[in-house]
Amino acid sequence: MQVFNRGAELSAALGNEKVLTGFVPTMGALHEGHVSLVERCRRECRRVVVSVFVNPTQFNDPADLRSYPRNLEADLKLLEAAGADFVYAPSVEDVYPEPDTRQFDFGQTDKVMEGAHRPGHFNGVAQVVSRLFAIVQPDKAYFGEKDFQQIAVIRAMVRQLQIPVQIVPCPIVRGADGLALSSRNALLTAEHRAAAPQIYAALKAGVEFSRTATVAQTERFVTERIDSDPLLKVEYFQIVDADTLLPLDQWREGVATRGCAAVQAGAVRLIDNVGGYGPYDK
């Protein structure tokens, strides 16, 4: 495994030869969720490239950026074991020699949920991912469904910029208690960590409830269930069309659904999502 701090050197090492190249962008503090992406990439591609970069332009909250966990040494060990060939772990200056002033327009896709609650977040994600794609020029890029809306935004970006890459969505990896693995879980207090599995439990209970209830009733049911734990506070829970990400007003036959939540657990903001809501999407 080769580790690069400079994009130009990584590009030169990758060369122009046509080799099926897979790419897994991450912000480090790696866990089994990331490992599942790298292992899938390893199975499907000749060359596996992983980036480890905490991208400042996607953080709308400076405290969140400051506290974001970083552990490159442990990350490199995990990546070597998972079969990565190339790692790009750059400085901010290497990725952004000058500030990126591009403003993307993803229409409705980034106006709801994370887009609405983290202003500028997806614009920053698009800035960094487009730069990483330009350096790595992958054939396939792997993203986790934990960041469900992010996948829709990346797909829109790839279409807009006409980047010839296949976006591969990967299922959410959870702990034994159901909590979606996330780098930010390491920042939870013991009490909040014990409460956090209630999020997935409520999302799943909502799926059963939704079989005989309206969209609005289901959203209320899930929100109240999570909020009934005094250590958790729902920022939003929304059931959307899984393809367009647009909020659903009523169940529609043939439309796949996704229920997406952001929950404050003390100082830590967690997100999760589950599919299969309503009488039709079983």
Ligand SMILES: Nc1ncnc2c1ncn2[C@@H]1O[C@H](COP(=O)(O)OP(=O)(O)OP(=O)(O)O)[C@@H](O)[C@H]1O
């Ligand atoms: N539990 C998980 N299962 C599957 N994929 C995941 C999981 N957690 C993260 N990923 C994916 O890994 C990639 C890198 O994510 P990132 O480095 O932000 O990690 P993270 O654990 O989501 O961190 P955080 O949510 O705390 O920012 C993203 O595509 C993300 O969706």
Ligand SMILES: CC(C)(CO)[C@@H](O)C(=O)[O-]
């Ligand atoms: C895709 C990504 C690595 C861009 O910084 C980040 O948003 C993430 O980890 O999901």
Ligand code: BAL
């Ligand atoms: N995985 C999402 C990155 C972020 O929260 O900024």
